[in-house]
Amino acid sequence: xxxxxxxxxxxxxxxxxxxxxxxxxxxxxxxxxxxxxxxxxxxxxxxxxxxxxxxxxxxxxxxxxxxxxxxxxxxxxxxxxxxxxxxxxxxxxxxxxxxxxx
Amino acid sequence: xxxxxxxxxxxxxxxxxxxxxxxxxxxxxxxxxxxxxxxxxxxxxxxxxxxxxxxxxxxxxxxxxxxxxxxxxxxxxxxxxxxxxxxxxxxxxxxxxxxxxx
Amino acid sequence: xxxxxxxxxxxxxxxxxxxxxxxxxxxxxxxxxxxxxxxxxxxxxxxxxxxxxxxxxxxxxxxxxxxxxxxxxxxxxxxxxxxxxxxxxxxxxxxxxxxxxx
Amino acid sequence: xxxxxxxxxxxxxxxxxxxxxxxxxxxxxxxxxxxxxxxxxxxxxxxxxxxxxxxxxxxxxxxxxxxxxxxxxxxxxxxxxxxxxxxxxxxxxxxxxxxxxx
Amino acid sequence: xxxxxxxxxxxxxxxxxxxxxxxxxxxxxxxxxxxxxxxxxxxxxxxxxxxxxxxxxxxxxxxxxxxxxxxxxxxxxxxxxxxxxxxxxxxxxxxxxxxxxx
Amino acid sequence: xxxxxxxxxxxxxxxxxxxxxxxxxxxxxxxxxxxxxxxxxxxxxxxxxxxxxxxxxxxxxxxxxxxxxxxxxxxxxxxxxxxxxxxxxxxxxxxxxxxxxx
Amino acid sequence: xxxxxxxxxxxxxxxxxxxxxxxxxxxxxxxxxxxxxxxxxxxxxxxxxxxxxxxxxxxxxxxxxxxxxxxxxxxxxxxxxxxxxxxxxxxxxxxxxxxxxx
Numbered sequence: 001x002x003x004x005x006x007x008x009x010x011x012x013x014x015x016x017x018x019x020x021x022x023x024x025x026x027x028x029x030x031x032x033x034x035x036x037x038x039x040x041x042x043x044x045x046x047x048x049x050x051x052x053x054x055x056x057x058x059x060x061x062x063x064x065x066x067x068x069x070x071x072x073x074x075x076x077x078x079x080x081x082x083x084x085x086x087x088x089x090x091x092x093x094x095x096x097x098x099x100x101x102x
Numbered sequence: 103x104x105x106x107x108x109x110x111x112x113x114x115x116x117x118x119x120x121x122x123x124x125x126x127x128x129x130x131x132x133x134x135x136x137x138x139x140x141x142x143x144x145x146x147x148x149x150x151x152x153x154x155x156x157x158x159x160x161x162x163x164x165x166x167x168x169x170x171x172x173x174x175x176x177x178x179x180x181x182x183x184x185x186x187x188x189x190x191x192x193x194x195x196x197x198x199x200x201x202x203x204x
Numbered sequence: 205x206x207x208x209x210x211x212x213x214x215x216x217x218x219x220x221x222x223x224x225x226x227x228x229x230x231x232x233x234x235x236x237x238x239x240x241x242x243x244x245x246x247x248x249x250x251x252x253x254x255x256x257x258x259x260x261x262x263x264x265x266x267x268x269x270x271x272x273x274x275x276x277x278x279x280x281x282x283x284x285x286x287x288x289x290x291x292x293x294x295x296x297x298x299x300x301x302x303x304x305x306x
Numbered sequence: 307x308x309x310x311x312x313x314x315x316x317x318x319x320x321x322x323x324x325x326x327x328x329x330x331x332x333x334x335x336x337x338x339x340x341x342x343x344x345x346x347x348x349x350x351x352x353x354x355x356x357x358x359x360x361x362x363x364x365x366x367x368x369x370x371x372x373x374x375x376x377x378x379x380x381x382x383x384x385x386x387x388x389x390x391x392x393x394x395x396x397x398x399x400x401x402x403x404x405x406x407x408x
Numbered sequence: 409x410x411x412x413x414x415x416x417x418x419x420x421x422x423x424x425x426x427x428x429x430x431x432x433x434x435x436x437x438x439x440x441x442x443x444x445x446x447x448x449x450x451x452x453x454x455x456x457x458x459x460x461x462x463x464x465x466x467x468x469x470x471x472x473x474x475x476x477x478x479x480x481x482x483x484x485x486x487x488x489x490x491x492x493x494x495x496x497x498x499x500x501x502x503x504x505x506x507x508x509x510x
Numbered sequence: 511x512x513x514x515x516x517x518x519x520x521x522x523x524x525x526x527x528x529x530x531x532x533x534x535x536x537x538x539x540x541x542x543x544x545x546x547x548x549x550x551x552x553x554x555x556x557x558x559x560x561x562x563x564x565x566x567x568x569x570x571x572x573x574x575x576x577x578x579x580x581x582x583x584x585x586x587x588x589x590x591x592x593x594x595x596x597x598x599x600x601x602x603x604x605x606x607x608x609x610x611x612x
Numbered sequence: 613x614x615x616x617x618x619x620x621x622x623x624x625x626x627x628x629x630x631x632x633x634x635x636x637x638x639x640x641x642x643x644x645x646x647x648x649x650x651x652x653x654x655x656x657x658x659x660x661x662x663x664x665x666x667x668x669x670x671x672x673x674x675x676x677x678x679x680x681x682x683x684x685x686x687x688x689x690x691x692x693x694x695x696x697x698x699x700x701x702x703x704x705x706x707x708x709x710x711x712x713x714x
Binding site for chain 7: 517518519520521522524526557559563565567588590599
Binding site: 113 | 347360361366367369370376377379380399401402403404405406407
């Protein structure tokens with residue numbers, strides 16, 4: 001049975017993120033060659049762990065929620081493949097910013 | 103007497119993991135040459151230590167249980183051979199995520 | 205929909221900064237070639253996170269506010285692009301000094 | 307007077323371990339050349355220190371006892387020679403797992 | 409409007425220092441070539457931050473005051489240019505010693 | 511006046527150790543050339559500091575006493591010469607084990 | 613006005629030390645060439661800071677006093693020149709031992 005992304009439960013303060021893919025076509029529909037596609041450091045939060053443990057053994061609530069759009073650091077994170085799709089696990093404190101939609 | 107895996111008791115926050123082997127045949131039964139087999143960073147928890155010590159000397163309960171399917175980090179872990187089988191000891195906090203079966 | 209800078213909410217003790225661009229012309233209007241433009245380590249605070257967490261889980265109030273002019277360290281910070289404009293995310297404690305206007 | 311192993315009292319959280327030697331003959335008695343002998347990361351605990359100090363100055367009881375069979379990390383440990391025999395001093399927290407006999 | 413040094417407010421435990429320039433002439437008035445001028449690790453404190461935060465969130469009072477003459481470490485510090493003059497920002501704890509005038 | 515070893519008072523958790531010299535002759539009296547002499551990681555404790563400071567400013571009593579025979583780590587320690595004799599200063603916690611005489 | 617050594621007030625846990633110069637002549641008065649002079653890791657304490665801060669903001673009393681003869685580590689320390697004389701600033705905890713005179 002293939003692993004589904006909804007079955008992945010990040011541990012501690014880890015956050016599962018799906019990186020937003022770079023635009024493959026211009027707005028007028030012309031295909032952008034792969035090399036010219038800009039790597040995007042934005043993603044959507046797909047799953048959130050319970051949080052790191054404080055010294056009393058309680059979980060510290062993470063700063064983000066499922067569905068949040070976030071800015072990702074240029075380095076770090078563990079990439080995992082689920083059904084051929086690539087996802088990233090970051091620690092909550094590594095995420096740079098939330099992006100709110102108006 | 104050969105060491106059996108059920109005789110291994112991880113110390114502190116260590117977790118004994120059996121890595122899931124990469125598929126050696128395609129779904130239609132054709133043998134995949136070893137180089138083309140994708141390394142899988144998934145495994146099953148075989149044994150769990152009592153947990154790291156907090157500053158009061160009590161064990162911090164680990165985040166995983168025997169039988170859990172887990173995502174493993176790309177680096178780290180100590181490999182041990184038990185009866186010719188390879189296992190890995192990770193610290194509880196190094197495991198990335200649990201994979202739940204539906 | 206393009207991300208707008210007012211939609212970026214820095215996480216924890218991160219501060220979003222717009223670096224002040226180096227002068228492109230001399231005071232008499234002569235264009236300064238790009239190589240001769242001095243890199244400026246000054247910027248304006250555009251957005252401020254709630255602050256890092258102390259050990260009781262409360263946010264530590266950052267030292268700067270939106271609109272503050274700040275001196276930036278020569279190294280560090282994550283650069284992010286928003287609508288083609290470059291911004292920088294620094295941790296509050298990395299900012300060197302505030303610059304007050306008289 | 308030569309130092310005897312029973313005279314060695316490990317300090318703090320150090321544990322004196324005698325590494326189990328690799329098999330020098332096959333089960334049918336044929337000699338295995340030294341290079342083909344597999345290095346074993348197993349040993350027996352020969353002596354145990356009182357434990358590291360917690361912040362109140364009390365010893366933290368080690369996780370292993372004299373006579374325990376343990377899995378050793380691939381790196382680390384200080385080797386000491388006692389009467390020509392090689393022993394290893396590990397910190398209690400470096401030992402990977404206990405191996406229980408059935 | 410040009411930044412003036414009196415407008416710079418160091419953040420946290422940072423201290424703004426103006427390094428004392430090496431002597432450019434001998435006592436008899438002969439010009440010393442720049443290479444022969446000895447770099448001086450002394451300076452005057454120009455501005456002082458409120459101090460680093462302790463774990464209760466209060467500022468720890470810095471060890472120096474504006475006007476103090478101080479010995480500077482050989483390495484470290486961030487240099488900033490204000491109106492073409494070079495200044496240095498050190499952390500309070502990096503300063504080696506105060507120099508009192510008799 | 512030459513410094514005498516009994517005049518050296520180690521500071522904090524430092525321990526002054528005289529390394530036991532390797533045997534220069536075989537038991538039958540034949541001289542062992544210097545290169546064949548095995549370096550010994552054993553020594554006698556010659557002086558002991560009051561101990562490192564705990565967070566309340568009290569000294570933590572060291573684990574060894576003057577006259578103790580100790581096993582030394584392969585690396586670390588500061589060597590000092592007193593009257594042409596070489597001694598070593600280790601931190602109390604760097605010493606591996608005590609060797610008790612029967 | 614030239615800085616005098618009695619005007620230097622070390623900050624926090626820093627200690628100003630004057631290194632004892634190596635002997636320049638043999639006891640019979642023959643000059644020792646500079647290369648043959650042995651570097652001495654001994655010095656006299658010339659000034660002592662108030663001590664590092666503990667977490668309550670109080671100074672931790674240093675382990676040495678002005679006039680103490682001390683053993684210096686082979687590495688570390690900041691050298692400062694006062695009136696052409698070289699001095700060294702060490703942190704109190706870097707000093708290895710006091711040397712008492714009989």
